[in-house]
């Protein structure tokens with residue numbers, strides 16, 4: 476069935492809805508190509524979306540999967556924090572790209588540089604975002620291509636907000652013996668020796684190293700990967716960092732678009748290439764992928 480743009484009942488903004496034959500569903504806003512909802516066949520909400528999220532077509536959406544490109548945080552003060560992609564208006568692509576595998580439904584979204592992005596960041600870019608819904612599995616892939624004539628440096632990340640029943644009992648697998656940069660400790664590096672990460676205060680870490688599947692114990696699992704392709708060359712794997720974030724009490728209160736108590740109900744598990752900038756040569760593509768299995 477051909478996909479089209481409709482108005483979201485949740486946001487009142489243009490969106491694309493994907494429905495799986497098993498009853499599962501996904502909603503993607505054109506604003507930022509933000510996936511704001513992924514429901515399983517049994518109706519569970521896998522992604523957290525704040526009750527205070529602002530849907531005005533300008534502000535980044537607090538929840539779902541905002542797309543971070545071409546910077547993480549704000550190393551370049553001339554550009555907004557987390558870059559330009561999460562607040563840009565994307566288009567639903569007519570071209571299907573790789574066809575959906577049997578039993579999956581899929582949509583592709585595209586964004587290129589514009590006068591507005593060039594004013595904030597002087598590089599040509601071409602982004603394609605694939606959203607693929609299988610049976611209780613959501614795969615999202617951000618393809619970053621350099622269509623220009625000069626290399627540029629960039630960072631990219633999928634800022635996935637997952638729901639948890641209660642953060643104080645939540646445990647996350649996958650980080651044992653992985654080095655991390657603690658953004659709350661002057662960006663110093665440490666090694667996490669715990670078999671499972673838990674939450675008793677604000678957590679804001681960039682895990683960087685050999686990371687396999689990451690998952691909330693008893694809940695959602697995420698598999699993260701990144702590949703680089705250059706014209707005429709074989710695909711190369713790029714190591715993926717994973718940011719783990721929960722704002723806890725004080726930071727939650729400081730965020731205008733996040734309820735004071737909502738930190739209980741979410742954790743962000745965000746795959747990206749952010750611990751350093753990557754250079755992308757003309758014609759190259761980086762494909763950053765997260766598979767969310769509920």
Ligand SMILES: O=P(O)(O)OC[C@H]1O[C@H](O)[C@H](O)[C@@H](O)[C@@H]1O
Nearest residue numbers: 535556557658679680718720743
């Ligand atoms: O408030 P935002 O710009 O959406 O950023 C939300 C969070 O994103 C990432 O997880 C960063 O590691 C955090 O430091 C930041 O607070």
